[in-house]
Amino acid sequence: MKRIDVSEESYNHVTNLLAGIAKPFHVRKGEYLQRAGVPATQVHWLASGVARSGFFNRDGIEVTLRFYREGESATTLTDLISGESGQPAVQFLIAETPIHGFTLDWKQASDLRAQHEVMQSYHLNIALAGLQSMAQQAYNNGETSAQERLAAFREEYPGLEARISQRAIASYLGITPQYMSRLRREAEAGLETPGDDLPDEHQA
Template identity: 90%
Template sequence: MKRIDVSEESYNQVTNVLATIAKPFHVRKGEYLQRAGVPATQVHWLASGVVRAGFFNREGIEITLRFYREGESATTLTDLINGETGQPAAEFLVAETPIHGFTLDWKAASELRAQNEVMQQYHLNIAMAGLQSLAQRAYTNGETSAHERLAAFREEYPGLEARISQRAIASYLGITPQYMSRLRREAEAATGVARPEQP
């Protein structure tokens, strides 16, 4: 609620409305919630676990855009909108840890939102928070060093480093896993505090 600036009353009202179309789901680590190249039709709300969102560039290299955690909807909005007309998703969503949560049919959720002003404002707040996050990430990637990007990752996703692979973090930072290892060693040497090992 704090992250997207909505009241507890609004949160509860939207949750109760969406509960009417929510279906529980579970996937194992490494399984896809959404595949690039396949039309996106589902929103995935996470009760537990971490999901990574990204795409493959023209050279076939995997680029990580962001991570979703408990209490968030693992959703690529543009892909959902394009999916309404059968266009394939550009991004993938993959489980970095085992996931428990609920899926919501995008079309059904959109119909409910059209009938509910509280839901409209709630989803507008989510969209604005997403735009702010994208803008900050664009700046971080374009104007900072790898050390600064790692520090920004740790600030944006506290505690996440210990839960996911070093490879996933390196992809997010735009560096190699080997360079990621070097950054961690340098940070540990500077602070004298070892980071927990990743799975």
């Protein structure tokens, strides 16, 4: 509620509305919740576990966009909107840990949203929070050093570093896993990392 700035009353109201279309699901670590190239039709609400969204760039390099944790909907909104007309998803969603949660059919959820003003306001807040997070990440990737991006990741996702792979974090930061290891070693040793990015920091 704090994260998306909604009241407890609104949260409970929306939860009760969605309960009628929610279906439980479970996936193991490494399984896809959504595959790129396949139309997206489902929203995945996480009761436990961590999911990661991303895409493959023109060079075939995996780029991580964000992480989803307990209490969040692992959703790529643009893909869901495109999926309404049968267009394939651009992004993937993958389980970084075992996940338990509920799936919601996007069309059914959209129909409910059209009928209830409280859901319209609720989902607008979710969309705005997601846009703000993506805008901040774009700034971090373009204007900050790798060390600063790692610090921003730790602030954005407290405690997550210990739960997921170093490779996933490196993909999110736009650096190689090797450079990620170096940053960690230097941080643990209390050394100062240069502010400018080094050539070996970028994805090969």
